[in-house]
Amino acid sequence: MSSKKMWTTRVRESTLEKFEPEDLLPDRQPAYVASWIYIFGVATIAAFVMLVISGLILTFEGPAWWHTSSIGHFFNSIHLWSVELFFVFMVVHLWGKFWMAAWRGRRWMTWITGVISFFASIVTGFTGYLIQTNFDSQWIATQAKDSFNSVGIGAYFNALNTGQAMLIHVSLLPLALGGLVVWHVILVRRKGVVPPIEAGGSE
Amino acid sequence: MNLLSIDLNHPAHYLTAGPISVSYGNLVMIGLVIVLFVVALVLPFPSHDDDERS
Amino acid sequence: MSPQLSKHDPAKKWDGPTRKYDLIKEFVIALVVVGLLAISLAALFSSPDEPALTLKSWAIADAPDFVATATGELAGTTVSAGYGAPYNTAAEGQVLGPLKLQKWAGVRIPINPADDFVIAPLAIDNDPAVVSAIATWKAASADQQGKWANAYADALSKAPKATTLPDPTGAFGPVPAIATGLYGLARTGALDGLLAAGDTPLPTNFTKPLLFLADSGTYFPDYAGARHLQGDQWGVMNETGSYPGQSWLWLYSFWYQIDPFKSSGNADVLVMATMTILSLALLFMPFLPILRRVPEWIPIHRIIWRDWYRRKEE
Known part of the structure; x- marks a missing residue:
């Protein structure tokens, strides 16, 4: 029993102890970070x-x-x-990271959290348009319902239910997006900024 | 208060070519993405040699 | 090429030359610049706010369309009456090959347009003609209701400017009185409240009034069409007025402009499926055999890191 690690110990070791303060808030960057x-x-x-x-x-x-x-x-x-x-x-950032192949060097999770943040942003933006309570939101709701219904999502997320869209827009989505962005930034700090693509190898 | 403001509450103009139809408003935003991307690539980034350490 | 610069393993921690980089200062400057930019754009261009349309504004602006749509709800010929899941079982809904996702999700938001949009709200109407028409309607068989409503819908379609028609042969039954009664209710604005508050007294859910409004044959779609908001006008990314809209939805909007999507009865599910596949490709780009090599072959990175590559060659 005593040789088994406590849950608290495991969480501390796999999170806090993975970071040096200098990794989280570095005051120097590799010399190639100049653009x-x-x-x-x-x-x-x-x-x-x-x-x-x-x-x-x-x-x-x-x-x-x-x-x-x-x-x-x-x-x-x-x-x-x-x-x-x-x-x-965000789109300029996405293009930049694509052309740098910024997923190299085991940074694939950084890329994936970034892309999920992009998708979450689109959903957040969309629910924002739904809750304007004006003609634009009415029209968008009646049009979008057909897309959601066509894949069965509409039975659970009803674009015509303004209250539902409003609560999701102001509570769930900003929290989720904020969390994703924090995760994304921590991954960038943890792995460091991706180095230049060298001739003959991008692995 | 509204001396400096530009009223966009009038019917939009569209760039239309075949199946493509883009409002000038959207065209400006899409153009801005492309311009910023190109400028970010070519504009020299300020650097100070004394910053560096190997 | 100096050896320690040329072959750095990108997975290893960087041990080459570094430069000062003040992340916090960068963030504060970004916040100030972007904040001033957003405030300036807001002051300069404001934002659009076209008032909501209502059943009242519809009845006043396009009475024949309102009456024809109300009659269509009774006849079961409107979009929502024949929709299928999640509102009713009137249709299969859209399918993706053998996948009937729309139908499988079930009727979770049950709507009976004839009862919910027309008959139920008229219960507050004290006009004896309406009261007796509703009683006659309710006592009749579904078959008889359909005959009356279809006959009146037919007659209205031949008189496009009419809001009510005489019934010399009695073929329309109680339908003209019901449609006229609903029209009267809508003109006062009462119908908007009745449909929104049908399920709960303080509404936050506008499914019923919006579905009814969206069944409109001309008023609602023409209002949107004049503003380039229809699906086949790239409306998904457009905004009212001359404002930029959700331009980031350009690719989603694009598919609706071309075949086979444009002319398919399953356009929505086809576009959703296409976008899902493309989204997964973007998500898993680091693992896609050819695509992840593209940044190597098209050397935009030579521009981004030009100083670095130049130093290495010196």
Whole structure:
């Protein structure tokens, strides 16, 4: 019994003890990390922070606030333009990482968490469009229901149920996306920035 | 308050070619992705030789 | 080429030259720049907000369409009346080869358009003509109901501007009174509340009023079509006004513009299946034999890491 490790010990050893403080918050990077393409990951996170802040303000005032208040409309506008910037930055980041073949050197999980974050962002953005409570959201809901119904998802996620979309958009999805991004960034820190593709080998 | 604002609440214009039809609004965002990608690649990244250590 | 630079195993921790890189400063600058950018764009361009359409606005703006759709609900000829799962068993739904995913998911959101959209809300109407029409409708067989409703739907389709038609031969039964009664209810705005609050007094679920609105033959689809929001107009990625929309859905939207998707009755499930396969390919790119080599063959990495490669050659 005593030779068996406690659950707590195992979790500590497989998480906290895997990291040196210098790995988590390094103040030096390999010399090849010298391109503007490297800023688009952090730019995406910055847009995400703007989305969470503007989204929280909209949440506190309730879903119909922005139709009647010019301040509410302004925060809705910030939310909209943040999501447009968010996707612009994320796609540039995705293209950059693809052309660097950034999954090399056992970094496949970093790639996969990134792609799942991309998909989760699309779902989050979509549920945001569903809860505008205006004509756009009505139209999108009636159109999207056919796609969801055609594969059976619609029986469980009903695009016409505004309350369901609203709760998912403001609770589950930002948490899931935030968690995925944290995981993704920790993996980047853990594995380090992928080195340049060398002639004759990309493994 | 609205002196500096640009009203986009009017019917959109579309670039249409065969089966393709893209609103100018979407075209600008897609163009921005391509422009940023190219600029990020070619624009020299500031570097200071004294930063480096081997 | 100096040997220690040329063959670094990418899985090993980097032990080559390094440079200062202030991650926290980078993040703070990114936050300030992106924040100012988002606030400036919001101040400059605002955001679209076209008011919601209602059953009231529909009845007022396009009365013949409203009456024809209400009659269609009674006749069982509208989209939602013939939809299938998850609303009813009127159809098989879309299929992907032998996979009947839509049907298999079951009727989890049961909707009977004739009863839910037309007959039930009229229960609050005190007009004796409507009360007696509802009683006659309920007492009749399904077969008789269908004959009345189809006959009236036929007659309305030949008089596209009419909101009510006389019934000299009695072929329409109680249907004209019911359709007119519902039209009256819709014009006051009462029908919007009745359909939304049919299941629970404080509604957050708009399935019924939206399904009814979406059954509209002209009002709702034409309103969207004028704004380039229809599926065959790349509407999935478009937005009201001149604003950019969900342009990241371009590929999803693309399939609806071309065959075999465009003309298929199973377009939605075919597009979903195609996008699922492509999404899995993106997800598992690190393991896909040819695709994962593409970044080696098309040397964009030579531009990204040009300083590094130049140093190695010196």
